[in-house]
Amino acid sequence: EDQVTQSPEALRLQEGESSSLNCSYTVSGLRGLFWYRQDPGKGPEFLFTLYSAGEEKEKERLKATLTKKESFLHITAPKPEDSATYLCAVQASQGAQKLVFGQGTRLTINP
Amino acid sequence: ETGVTQTPRHLVMGMTNKKSLKCEQHLGHNAMYWYKQSAKKPLELMFVYNFKEQTENNSVPSRFSPECPNSSHLFLHLHTLQPEDSALYLCASSQGGSGADTQYFGPGTRLTVL
Numbered sequence: 001e002d003q004v005t006q007s008p009e010a011l012r013l014q015e016g017e018s019s020s021l022n023c024s025y026t027v028s029g030l031r032g033l034f035w036y037r038q039d040p041g042k043g044p045e046f047l048f049t050l051y052s053a054g055e056e057k058e059k060e061r062l063k064a065t066l067t068k069k070e071s072f073l074h075i076t077a078p079k080p081e082d083s084a085t086y087l088c089a090v091q092a093s094q095g096a097q098k099l100v101f102g103q104g105t106r107l108t109i110n111p
Numbered sequence: 112e113t114g115v116t117q118t119p120r121h122l123v124m125g126m127t128n129k130k131s132l133k134c135e136q137h138l139g140h141n142a143m144y145w146y147k148q149s150a151k152k153p154l155e156l157m158f159v160y161n162f163k164e165q166t167e168n169n170s171v172p173s174r175f176s177p178e179c180p181n182s183s184h185l186f187l188h189l190h191t192l193q194p195e196d197s198a199l200y201l202c203a204s205s206q207g208g209s210g211a212d213t214q215y216f217g218p219g220t221r222l223t224v225l
Contacts, residue, residue: 004153032211043115043201043216044154051211087154097142097205097212098167101153 002027002092006102013078013109021073021086021105029093033071035064036087038104044087047073078109113137115217117202123223124192132187132220134202141207143185144214145177148199160185161207192224 005024013019025033032051036044048057050066057064061082063074073086085106089099115136124130136143145157159167160179174196176188185202199221203214 032213034213036216041199041219041221043117043203043218046213046215049211049213089154091211097144097159097161097207097214098156098169099154099214103151103153 002090002100004088004090004100004102006086006088006105008105009103010106011108013075013107015079015109015111016077018074018076018078020075021107023071023073023088023102024069025071025088025090026069027090027092027100031091031093033066034089034091034099035071035073036089038085038087040085047086075107078107080109080111083107083109115202115204115215117200117217117220119220120218121221121223123225124189125225126192126194128192129188129190131189132200132202132222134185134187134217136183136185136202136204136215136217138204138215140204140215141182142205142212143179143182144203144205145185145187146201146203146216148201148219150198154201157187189222192222194224197222197224 007022035047038044048064053068085104087104089101143160147155157171158177178186199219201219202217205212205214
């Protein structure tokens with residue numbers, strides 16, 4: 001069974017304090033790993049798709065990396081507006097378009 | 112309108128009511144999805160439609176009835192719901208196809224069942 005586990009469940013940082021969020025996964029053949037950002041009461045907003053181990057993608061203060069067992073979302077010098085829940089999901093080679101999500105990491109950046 | 116839109120944004124209904132959620136995508140995609148997001152639980156896939164045909168039903172109770180009249184519109188018909196069905200219902204769309212397929216989400220409908 002495909003599974004995604006995110007850690008930590010919640011993270012509180014000071015503005016400018018860099019850190020990383022973890023997404024561990026088990027999947028029967030990875031088609032893609034996705035990162036989303038979700039603000040309270042809103043739908044998830046797409047950030048990145050990673051396809052294979054060793055791949056990295058960046059967007060502003062965020063950088064996503066992928067290995068065969070986990071993905072990291074690195075946040076460099078975060079600002080209060082980066083506060084949100086970050087969701088990780090995997091799409092398996094089998095199982096059509098189904099996304100399996102983790103529970104998310106709730107990130108709070110204090111000014 | 113751009114992206115994926117959902118109406119209504121908030122809905123309160125009794126257990127004997129019948130209501131419908133609507134989703135519309137303006138991205139030219141071929142696949143549409145319904146997800147349920149409950150407190151403290153990961154997003155759960157409910158239904159998948161490809162080119163208007165239902166291709167996945169993730170063991171969803173029959174009190175939830177989806178309808179996809181065309182590739183741009185998706186409905187979720189609700190009847191005789193239970194209080195535990197209260198959740199954020201999210202619609203998503205994607206291009207479809209055999210590769211990694213990025214899904215784009217709407218803002219959701221916050222449903223409360225009394």
